[in-house]
Amino acid sequence: MKSHVFSNINDQENTLEPSFANCNDKSELKKFLSCPDDKDVIAFMINNKSEWAYQVFYKDNQFKFPDYINECIRWISE
Numbered sequence: 001m002k003s004h005v006f007s008n009i010n011d012q013e014n015t016l017e018p019s020f021a022n023c024n025d026k027s028e029l030k031k032f033l034s035c036p037d038d039k040d041v042i043a044f045m046i047n048n049k050s051e052w053a054y055q056v057f058y059k060d061n062q063f064k065f066p067d068y069i070n071e072c073i074r075w076i077s078e
Contacts, residue, residue, distance in 0.1 A: 006072040017045040019066040020056075032061060 013019040021029055021042045029035075033052050035044040045052045056063060 004072075004075055006068045006075070008066060008068050013066075015046070016066070016069075017049075017052075018042050019068070020063070021045060023064050023066050029063065032056075032059075032063075 008014075008019050010019075010022075013022055026041050030041040030044075033041065033044065033048075033055060035041050
């Protein structure tokens with residue numbers, strides 16, 4: 001069985017939340033997630049992991065996923 005590790009090459013994006021937010025329009029993401037105006041969208045996502053994931057994965061939207069996630073999906077599909 002083959003194995004492979006996928007990760008973001010940007011060390012500043014050390015979790016899915018900043019990786020996801022930085023490959024999308026943050027103002028659109030903030031609006032979609034109903035993030036309060038006085039909150040940073042990445043901090044909001046980190047503090048609301050299940051909620052933002054549910055909304056992104058189960059509601060219609062056009063958000064992009066980080067390259068390393070797309071690469072992983074392609075690798076699994078092969």
